[in-house]
Amino acid sequence: MPNTINWGIIGPGRIAHKFAQDLLLVKDARLYGVASRDEEKARSFAAQYGAEKSYGSYEALFRDPAIDVVYIATPHPFHYPSTMLALEHGKAVLCEKPFGMNAGEVERMIAEARKRHLFLMEAFWTRFIPGTEKLLELLKSGVIGELQFVTADFGFFGDPDPNKRVLNKALGGGSLLDVGIYPVYLSLLLFGVPVNISAMASFTETGVDGVCSMLFNHAEGQKAILHSSVIADTPTEAMIYGTEGSIKMHTRFHHPQRITITKNDGTQETFDIPYTGNGYFHEIEEVVNCLQNGLTESEKMPHSMSLDLIATLDRVRREIGLAYLEDEKK
Numbered sequence: 027m028p029n030t031i032n033w034g035i036i037g038p039g040r041i042a043h044k045f046a047q048d049l050l051l052v053k054d055a056r057l058y059g060v061a062s063r064d065e066e067k068a069r070s071f072a073a074q075y076g077a078e079k080s081y082g083s084y085e086a087l088f089r090d091p092a093i094d095v096v097y098i099a100t101p102h103p104f105h106y107p108s109t110m111l112a113l114e115h116g117k118a119v120l121c122e123k124p125f126g127m128n129a130g131e132v133e134r135m136i137a138e139a140r141k142r143h144l145f146l147m148e149a150f151w152t153r154f155i156p157g158t159e160k161l162l163e164l165l166k167s168g169v170i171g172e173l174q175f176v177t178a179d180f181g182f183f184g185d186p187d188p189n190k191r192v193l194n195k196a197l198g199g200g201s202l203l204d205v206g207i208y209p210v211y212l213s214l215l216l217f218g219v220p221v222n223i224s225a226m227a228s229f230t231e232t233g234v235d236g237v238c239s240m241l242f243n244h245a246e247g248q249k250a251i252l253h254s255s256v257i258a259d260t261p262t263e264a265m266i267y268g269t270e271g272s273i274k275m276h277t278r279f280h281h282p283q284r285i286t287i288t289k290n291d292g293t294q295e296t297f298d299i300p301y302t303g304n305g306y307f308h309e310i311e312e313v314v315n316c317l318q319n320g321l322t323e324s325e326k327m328p329h330s331m332s333l334d335l336i337a338t339l340d341r342v343r344r345e346i347g348l349a350y351l352e353d354e355k356k
């Protein structure tokens with residue numbers, strides 16, 4: 027790989043704008059091209075962020091030999107087909123969460139990347155946020171003793187338009203895949219894959235989970251109590267409890283900038299841990315480092331974690347009775 031990594035972005039929507047702003051801050055990263063289904067939109071996005079090229083189709087971007095890595099920022103159901111096509115064109119890929127609609131899709135994406143010796147990573151920015159690194163360091167130091175349980179929620183009042191991504195079933199709508207994935211990830215990071223899962227959901231008129239409540243049980247008895255919502259705002263905080271105290275990850279806990287430890291004797295310590303840009307800077311830096319070092323996966327967000335994550339989401343969906351069209355193609 028060259029020292030300066032040429033990035034391409036497909037699906038220049040809401041998240042792509044925030045990502046592009048951070049891409050401009052990363053050393054050795056250059057936004058080279060942008061593709062939209064609408065050529066004019068691609069042109070205007072490219073002009074806004076100083077990209078050299080714009081394309082009226084995603085495939086045209088994949089075909090450009092100057093592009094080293096593609097960031098896939100389309101709605102969930104298009105992650106799998108776009109990732110596969112990008113890999114077939116020899117591109118490294120950073121793909122938004124959820125990586126695929128189900129474990130079958132993610133398994134095929136990973137197999138394709140491995141077959142072609144190409145870099146592939148889920149854009150799970152939480153893992154690279156300095157606040158998450160601090161959390162892992164604190165847990166390793168044993169400051170709250172042995173971990174016992176975690177509570178975490180992520181809820182927001184999403185766009186009520188049934189045709190928009192958040193509620194539209196054909197676009198992978200629903201709270202679990204959109205934001206429930208973050209509390210689920212936190213529990214996997216702390217306790218690994220749960221042994222038992224109980225979950226209940228309330229469904230919207232569009233047939234997706236407006237609210238999803240989950241209870242995970244782990245091999246050593248640790249519990250995770252998790253919630254997600256796209257029909258009401260909730261605090262979006264996480265509390266981690268151990269035998270010697272607790273850790274609060276302040277809102278929004280999935281990109282924490284403040285962490286408070288409370289010991290059993292009531293003493294408290296708060297850490298303020300800022301991140302760079304919109305927070306996407308750190309995952310972009312990770313991809314650049316991996317590519318410069320010839321790696322095909324990130325140690326911090328390895329394929330195995332993405333597989334565990336999507337398999338756990340599949341199990342929750344079976345519990346609540348939520349299936350998408352993509353599940354029929356398994």
Ligand SMILES: NC(=O)c1ccc[n+]([C@@H]2O[C@H](COP(=O)([O-])OP(=O)(O)OC[C@H]3O[C@@H](n4cnc5c(N)ncnc54)[C@H](OP(=O)(O)O)[C@@H]3O)[C@@H](O)[C@H]2O)c1
Pocket residue numbers: 036037038039040041042061062063064067099100101102104122123124149151191197203204
């Ligand atoms: N990491 C994070 O913090 C974060 C935050 C928000 C979202 N996300 C993830 O990023 C992905 C995109 O979310 P978003 O909120 O940015 O979505 P969005 O703005 O609704 O859509 C993104 C782009 O996808 C493209 N697209 C392709 N096929 C489409 C279709 N059939 N219908 C609608 N759009 C289509 C459109 O671009 P063109 O038409 O221009 O090609 C659109 O601008 C989701 O999977 C979501 O989970 C991640």
